[in-house]
Amino acid sequence: MRIRLANPRLALWFFVVLSVLLLGAGLGWRQPLNVDEERFLGVALEMLQNGAWFIPHRAGEIYADKPPLFMWTVALFVQLTHLPKVALYLPALIAGAVTTGCLYDLGRRLWRRRVGVISALLFLCTYQSYSILQTGQIDGFLALWTVLGIYGLCRHLLLGPDWRWYYLACAAMGFGIISKGVGFLPALMLIPYAYAARKGWSGVVAMPSGSTKKWWLGLLVALAAIAVWLLPLLVIVAQGSTDSVAYAQEILFRQTASRYANAWDHREPFWYFFVQVIPKYWIPILFMLPWLVPAWRKQLLRHDGRVLVLLGWVVLVLVFFSISTGKRKLYIFPAVPALVLVSAPLIPWMLRRWFSNRPKGRTVFVSLTVLWLCAWCVRGFVEPRLEGINPHESMMREVAMATQNADLVLVDWREGHWVFAQQPLVHFGFKDTQPLEHSVMWLRIHPKAFALVPAQDMSRCYDPQKARSVGDTSRAEWFLVGADADNGQCQAALPDKAYRFAWQTPL
Known part of the structure; x- marks a missing residue:
């Protein structure tokens, strides 16, 4: 599909605006209908009412299931808009716009402009993008920090070295952690990168010697971001309140490592994501896998480090969440941007393979893409009207x-x-x-x-x-x-x- 925008910056803003129009369809009509949306909106409103920003509450009782950054953001938008039922959905909408822009820019930089265009469109066509980014849940907001982590690390590991982008990625992971504990996931990208760099694969950047201190500085940057919430919390705990101590123990230990190792809710078998989530929520990428998997194998045999780093990270994310006893369909959404990015370069090749007449293939691709995106836009307006009020x-x-x-x-x-x-x-x-x-x-x-x-x-x-x-x-x-x-x-x-x-x- 050709978007005739020669200026990369203009094209970037085109896709950002497109994502806002598509993901924001129906905004203002949507109602908080599921328990997560009700909970997070309520916690944010209670923060505004009681001023307890570092220890959230639910109907006067301490709420210790999640860190507070998402609720802070919702509260901020409530203050700016005075429309709580709109403010709830704005963090995920912004995350979707930033993700779309980052995918366009990374696709353009790692491969070429056409791949950037396809990356942005493929992300907006993926079912799970709408399933998560049109809701008022933490995972939509977490996508913002995840994609910034991916983007910063890719700029450093695949297009660098660029320590500024590395530190931005570390800060994003820190803010991701105080949004939801798994905000550190982009750091797993360092595992396939270390292997590719050690083996001399193409497409990855070998870091200059003597950069150990710079790597560790990234950890300090991440800790500084976490300290925005954790440091005031520890000060409150140090004052000796029984409730604050219990909250700190719950959020820092039971709701993180204990919940991952032995979840008490949403218990599912190891294969849950592969059998019940991916076949539905990773459409249309799922339909491409019979061609993508052999193509990825050939790219890996040619030692393409870009594919190893991105695809390896997708696999690590899937393994990480599959090992945990607790699983929900939205958990693996962080893997979608990287999966889109590693799939997009192969779509022109698949079109040529599917259609011997290249113009015909392009026409079919453009038509299906436009139809698919229009359908999602219409759904954004129709679904809230059908659901009605809570x-x-x-x-x-x-x-x-x-x-x-x-x-x-x-x-x-x-x-x-x-x-x-x-x-x-x-x-x-x-x-x-x-x-x-x-x-x-x-x-x-x-x-x-x-x-x-x-x-x-x-x-x-x-x-x-x-x-x-x-x-x-x-x-x-x-x-x-x-x-x-x-x-x-x-x-x-x-x-x-x-x-x-x-x-x-x-x-």
């Missing part, structure tokens, strides 16, 4: 009216109940083991309050005849009960800590 939003408005904004006790709640709450909330911890019994005891002490409980096991403590159904969300039917619905069958001591929370400005 059912939690409607439910919580109805609950607030029915209870006249009285205190509401949450039982087995989900993030949507908290994010869209219109009234003061009470809960006993997101992972409370006896939430139903605790809600009964609270209502006995506070008879003017109400409780929102799921249908499952409700009759154990409440009279179903005195409960009011308020809707189905989060795979459960929810009922509103007052103190008069207590059937007297449940007895339990109240937990040591009850969390009270109310939005100053409800969504």
